[in-house]
Amino acid sequence: MNRSYRLLIPIILILILAIFIDLPKSPGIHIGSYNRDFSTHLGLDLVGGLQALLEADVPPTTSVDPKDMAVAEKIVENRVNALGVSEPVVQQAGSKRIVIELPGETDPEKALAVIKQTGLLEFVDMTSLTNQEAFALVHTKINTDWVPGVSQPTQSITSTVTTPASTPELTITPSATATSTITSTIPAVLGPTFHTIMTGADLKNVGVQTTQGGGYVVAFELNSEGSQIFKDFTSAHVGQILGITLDKEVISAPSVNTPITGGKGVIEGKFTADEANTLALQLKYGSLPIPLKVITSESVGPTLGQDSLNKSLVAGVIGLTVVVLFMALYYRLPGIVADLALLCYATITFALFRLIPVTLTLPGIAGFILSVGVAVDANVLIFERLKEELRAGKSLSHAIDLGWKNAWPSIRDSNFSTLITCGILFWFGNTFGASIVKGFSLTLAIGVLVSMFTAIVVTRTFLHVVLDRINFTRHASWFGL
């Protein structure tokens, strides 16, 4: 077999894989424990939805501990997941910002309220558990019956605290403000649902105190409503467990030593200074280690998105068709070969978009279409060189290799400079959560890289496969000469 043909098999294998990934209903890859589904991720400007940039609400000169930001990001992510939007994005942008994207979210106001809330701190009724059972639950997620967006359940509490947690009449009925999306999307955790006695909203003050023995306790103070609830509950349940959860995760399970009637109490335990501080901070700010504020938000209605998607698809198809025709008409036979390579290019690039995955936005699609121009350019460079070599009287097979070899430095250098620009655009988009800029640079960069691959490998191999058997002197017109 000719040396130039040896790449044909890898190319075909890559193509088959790419087509498999591109299939509209791709079955995905499921081998053993490896599971991977492929789908096209569409950006907010195409499906509608909400994008917001949250910033640590600290004075501009203060720096933020990266660890705190990481924790805040994780917590925001948990809350975003609880909203039940498909394919949400939560990412840190720069040193003190978090960008969130909720494709398809139709109620931005509510979504932001849920995300921004200072941590869902709940005091839950664990009186049905023994000490050991309760301790086993620390750092695990549990179900509670408190529903985000519903006003505090304080009024209905006093009469019901004494009843065991699992009885149905305790379940708080969601009021009209809570839509079904919210109630149905609270992360399903196996096990019983615990009753929420009160939330962190009733906490007035929290601090760390040292004891006479040199240990640490977390002291807290409640507002008047909270004091009343606490008084009723602790009086009835001395010796039993009162669970404290943050965003449904049990952070502490103290038992009630004495009834707390004055609205002030302490949580005792064998705390180190750090542990006590952490617990106090968690109680104070909810789970967010730093307060966040919304600095930019953008929402796009679903109709505008769908309209943009349809139009850019039409434009893309028309643009590609024109390019394919141009290549075939101007470069004749090599042009048609290049068109085949171009199809491979589009197939592989799209597969990469689904594989990585890259979220496609309008400018992203524009970047993709532009990179088709780059892909064509590489072929044009090779063909112009090919023609020169043919005019100089070289044999066809030799001319293909020479044409490719001479065109390579300019393909490499010119594409590299585009990649440099892409890198800077990506950095810029990343810092500001400007996902549109980021998406554009990513699609353009992938396009440039794949176009280099198709120019180097695919076009050259195809040219040899198709052209090597042709007698050039008899068919010069096939080459536009």
Next chain:
Amino acid sequence: MIDIVKRRYLYFGISLLVIIPGMLALAVWGLPLAIDFKGGSLLDISFDSGTVPPPAQVTTLYAENGFRDSIVQTSGQDGMIIRSTDMTDAQRNQLVTLMEAQFNSTITVNRFESVGPSVGQEVAKRAAGAVGLAALGILLYITLAFRGVSNAYRFGVAAIIAMLHDVLVVLGVEAILAHFLHWEVDSLFLTALLTVIGFSVHDTIVVFDRIRENLYIYRKLPYETVVNHSIVQTLVRSINTQLTVMLTLFALALFGGITIRHFVVILLVGVFSGTYSSIFNASPILVVWENKEWKTWFRRKPAV
């Protein structure tokens, strides 16, 4: 053979003819910044009843709710775009509810954006930094890629001058179009500008690569002849590549919908300018530099 290098001062003149009016427009009218860069909010709505209320009433309603200086534009049959200072989603919802009540129509929110003022300024500052950084990165890369050629940095500088040419053309055209079409400079415009920078250098390098190659092959020929020869050799490629890119961009501009038209038009202008500058500016600059022609500029009329 076409002699492009010989008429280099004519082509420099054509560039100036485009750039100078653009710069004047920039100086007189300035570039209106979008909320991405200066902060503020944008609300794009349509009135489901099909009748749009008079903009003045909307401005008044905004003012009554503490948002002065709002700018109201009608768009299409039943649409309206309102720009004002930044607001929260809750405030926006309240305004929409008030408008629904006052103008007796349900309202569909197509798009809502709100950017805090401090973020806007920061973005603008970083954007300038990004353009500078891109220029620097490219200069370094070209100097590296052409290190075998004598005076490699000249290629880098010439490519940067051609790139700045394209940046000025784009900025000038944007200033003129923004004035008449009420366009605003947003992060998409910036993306287009950076893409133009990338493409401009991409184009220039293809020509430079030929010069690099030909300088080796035709050592005996005068510099001018080698440069001109290289330009002509790459001319078909330059035009064909530009044609294919511009064809796809035309398709996007015509059928791609209003959202990205501004973006695509700027790309079109930039790609055209990029090809022009790589053929008619970048390589002739090398010749001017090689001949040190600036010594004669002020003595007598340039040899056009």
